[in-house]
Amino acid sequence: MSDIKKIKDEYLNKLDSDLNIESVNKIKTELFGKNGQISNFFKSLGSLPNDERKKFASDLNSIKEELLDKINSKLQEIETKAINSKLENEKVDVTLPEREINQGKIHPVSQVIDEISSIFSEIGFSVEEGPDVENEHNNFTALNTPDNHPARDMHDTFYLDNNKGLLLRTHTSPVQVRTMLNGKPPFKIIAPGRTYRSDSDQTHSPMFHQVEGLHIDKDINMGHLKGCLNYFIKSFFEVDKIKMRFRPSHFPFTEPSAEVDIGYELKDGKIVIGEGDRWLEILGCGMVHPNVLKNVKVNPDKYQGYAFGIGLDRLGMLKYGINDLRAFFETDYRWLNHFGFDPLDVPSNYRGLSR
């Protein structure tokens, strides 16, 4: 017994000194190898008398455990030390720039179209589209704007043939015509898209975007029109209150017709939508003219409803503080980067329109 105690103390002592892995392994072999000192004691167990054997075995086992624990912890200690000293040399400058990722951008007009689709989706509208090239009938005549009507002068039209039969649509309203001709009422649609007028200066671009709205059913009246636009404008500008003014106006395809102004104020030279005593015209609307309904084979005695047309680019300019319409279509990398949106910013009803 005293022998093994002596061995234990001797080796525990040894293991406390500064050792490398090899010397610890050597100690391990000296104790627990084939002819290790502890191993030999285990071999000698059989020769002991029964009464002593039990006690000695138990002591021997506990010493073995103690030594093994010590060896393992010593090994671990050495390992940790080794890793730590290795890591000392592996230090990098964490302030160096990360690997590059190319951030893409969504054009503000696309973002605005998604926002608008999301808003109108909430109140039951679906999205329809039509071709950019239209015939004269869909763009004008079916919309109660015959050739001899001065209202045609309100639109500077790009023509694709000398007979003025084919043209680039001057508004999204022909989508109304196409939708109603191809379906049966009720209709509840919006139609965003490109529109064209041969007009180009600081505030006009020969191409711009509109969104058309159309709701036709048995009893849709001007109160619904007001409600729908009020809801839309509030949602789009993400404000609780909006000042709106409906002014009588004239469009050949609606009657009664209205232009809608929203209230705003100037704060530090910036437009703040909602309150204030200034008015900004943002859209035209009205009750679809019975002649238009007749032209698309909808019975105006049974069905009625409203339509509206909004300049999308201008809405985007107002919401996101963009000053220059022309810049929308000039592909300046700096502009796209600044005014563009992260592709992950998908406007939706439940996550909110914008960050």
Place this chain on the structure above:
Amino acid sequence: MKFTIGWLKEHLDTKKKDSELIEKLTDVGLEVESFENLSSGLDSFKVAKIINTEQHPNADRLRICDVDIGLDNTVKVVCGAPNAKKDLLTIYAGPGSIIPKNNMKLTVSKIRGVTSYGMLCSESELNLSDESKGITELKISKYSDKIGKNFFNSSSEKVVDLSITPNRPDCLGVRGIARDLAAAGVGKLKKISKNNIKKNGSQKIKVSIKKEKNQGCTVFGSCLIEGVTNQESPRWLKEKIVSLGQKPISAIVDITNYVMLDLNRPLHAYDADKINREIIVRNSIKGETFNALDNKEYKLDDDMCVISDQSGVLGLGGIIGGTRSGTEIKTKNILLESAYFIPRSIRKTSKLLNVDTDAKFRFERGVDPQSIELGLSKAAELISEICGGKISNFDIQKTDKYDKNKIKFNLSLFEKITGFKINDNEIIKILTDLGFEVSKKKLELDLKIPTWRPDITEPIDIVEEIVRIKGYENIETLEPEKTKIKDTLNREQKLFHFLQRSVASKGYFETITWSFTDSKINKFFKENLKEVKIVNPISSDLDVLRNSIFTNLTFYLKKNLDRGFKDISLFEIGPIFKDSKPGEQLTVIGAIKSGKVSRLNWNEKDRTVDIFDVKKDVIQTLVEAGYDKQSFFVREKSPSYYHPGKSGSIYLDKDEIDPVAYFGEIHPNIINKLDIKTESLVGFEIYMDYLKENKIKLKDLKPNFEYSDYQKSERDFAFVVDKNFKAQDLIEIISSIDKNLIRSIKIFDIYEGENIPHDKKSIALNVTIQSSEKTLEETDLEKINKLIISTVETKSGAKIRS
């Protein structure tokens, strides 16, 4: 349409403040463009008296005038006018005044060494007449007690400018505006005073309207005024004309203009002595010419409505008069015309000849056909008052009667359309005030429409009249209903929005460019599509519809390169045009990428962008959109604007006819011709219209969750194949050997060069083999190994590289 508040009040009896009137105008649909104080510019012009004059010491023709402008001290003004004499009453403009004729702002200045405080004005400088030889001479009897007072007594006058919608010709006259305001409750419309002109004898010049097909004139009223003395207009009339920013010409012309602005009743005055015997209203004959008052010669087509005499065309009816019969200051006898021209005819002629005049603008929209006599008598009265002369009886030739149109209006329609109710009496009052003749029959109104409202033809027009006068603010705001009839987006629309964001998420900036472009650039990208020309382009370099997205993308890429950007990724999703009919367009994503990857990067070596960058983006986009990469098939075929050896097309499946996408380097010739300076330019296009609907939906795919936990093995092979042998074919050969066991194939090396014949290349690949039934044993693996080698060798002529 411009008018002054004072003029408005000649027709409207009102005590309302100007601001209320302005607000009301907007409320009833007459949009106020501007409302400006006229005095701002003109109240600095004072009546003044020259007290003394002395010779300028340094200039023979200049005099220094002591001028009394009603202040304690006189002011010194240097003046060059020969008529600047002591005691003359004239008009003085102080420093700061803006001279109407040339918009010059006066300052205190030295003229040849003598300081001049302001200026004495000629009539021409004030736009009062063309008189410019001397300064204005005012009548002593009228102005001697007005020294120091404003010369223009319109100092409180305010000018309103309205934007009148095309449906409201009646509001192109001040009276029409007054009528709307009266109906809206801000005043009473004054009665037109009965004039008591004496008419003597018949109108001696014979007038006839020729009966012809498409005759554009239906009523021609005229009267002869003999023995007039044409002259400058009196001040009240000049001021009216000036206040609207027009130039007074002569009393006769000013009067016709005045009546037009007042009543929306265009008139024309002929010098009766210049008319050859008679007036014939007829259609023009192709090739006829005449000189118009705008100093242009017009060559006429067939069927244009002309006013002619026996010598030929005098004027284009309702559009513009001719110089041959124009009035002058010495004109003695005039023939006054008040006619009705059919809007359609006016519009057609003016469009063809490209003329725009005040008269044309009004007739095109519709002038009251029953205002012919009113216009004649009002003008004749003024002419005889100012210019004297003997007025003939009116001669009215007409081929149409223009009775008032009738409409039956069901009273319930109002609430049905507007959603709110107003009582019947109020409806009747509004309509009566607007000039309708109303009789009520139970639930219906019988209405006679005033002839000045050609825009009103059916019941819905009546609803609009009532609601705009009552006020749009009465319309309730109803909560929107949320019922949905259809899905918000259809498949194509969802795909559009998905692809848009998918491409953007790969580092491309989305741009939107015009659908038209420069034909000179477009021709590089047009392939076999038809060039669609715009007849009236906004400029010659935006003359065609684009046949490719690349046309504009390359153009703008160049602009950005010129701005100093090098590594650019741009894309656009939008229409390209195959031909000129509606619907002959495709929706395409075009994306381009220039420059390098990892330029100036501390830890990665830079390299130029290449075809495999865009191939990655296009494939990944298609995969994200839900298409199965396993069935994609790539061919070398691509449009001519790509590099012939470094481009390809992608098919959703080997058997598809149309590729859904192209990718590759842009053809170096095009890069040269467009003068694009970049290390590399690659791009891809996705044709949305060819992206077919996935047969298997995500919700059907998800439940098939199968996996194998048996051990995987990997084997590497290197095959030596012909140089133009396609990697895609090699993969296809291997993967079809045993679809159950061969899980994936990766190409990890392509080698050409030493140890390989010069017409061959080595493709090294790693094949993952795994069974879903058992752990494969060495013998199984050996078997499949051998099978791979032998199959590849037989099918491709390849040799395994040892």
